[in-house]
């Protein structure tokens with residue numbers, strides 16, 4: 001059953017995010033992700049749904065209807081807490097500081113648009129339609145908010161590209177980000 005994320009399920013979403021998604025956020029560690037999802041509960045522009053079975057989270061999706069300045073809006077929810085975690089990361093990983101700054105300046109967050117930010121399904125529960133359900137609830141939720149289409153970015157190397165193609169997303173752009181090829185898909189919400 002799909003439900004909005006609650007505080008009690010944050011630890012399971014953090015585990016899924018760390019285990020199933022690649023990228024820089026999982027690298028920042030459990031404490032950072034926990035703060036991120038906790039802050040998201042107080043950020044109306046960032047919505048997370050979970051697919052649950054007997055209290056176990058099998059998958060989740062996060063989206064925003066307005067990504068402009070989203071990073072800073074989230075960080076402001078617990079500025080001191082985030083600064084402490086991030087400083088600790090920079091001190092222990094000095095060579096990754098430049099990468100970190102580039103992530104914070106992710107181009108997708110410089111303009112106002114709707115975007116599906118993360119979607120992940122537990123690897124033991126894939127190919128059963130959970131990802132599709134999470135994509136559909138994102139689309140129907142956005143439709144209620146007057147959104148007609150949204151973006152999704154995904155590294156070209158990931159099998160998730162096939163999932164997006166199968167679920168009706170259109171590849172609109174490919175660009176280099178942090179030395180890797182990234183694809184932008186667009187999902188048009190139909191009536």
Ligand SMILES: CC(C)(COP(=O)(O)OP(=O)(O)OC[C@H]1O[C@@H](n2cnc3c(N)ncnc32)[C@H](O)[C@@H]1OP(=O)(O)O)[C@@H](O)C(=O)NCCC(=O)NCCS
Nearest residue numbers: 020119120121126127128129130131132159160162163166
């Ligand atoms: C991408 C992901 C969310 C898909 O979840 P899922 O629950 O397995 O997907 P579904 O079962 O709903 O599949 C929907 C359709 O996509 C297809 N599909 C899903 N994953 C696929 C894959 N790796 N290769 C080919 N087709 C795939 C399914 O066959 C299905 O097609 P159908 O409708 O014709 O039957 C999941 O593989 C995942 O968590 N991947 C790791 C995290 C990730 O990369 N996320 C995306 C980056 S933001």
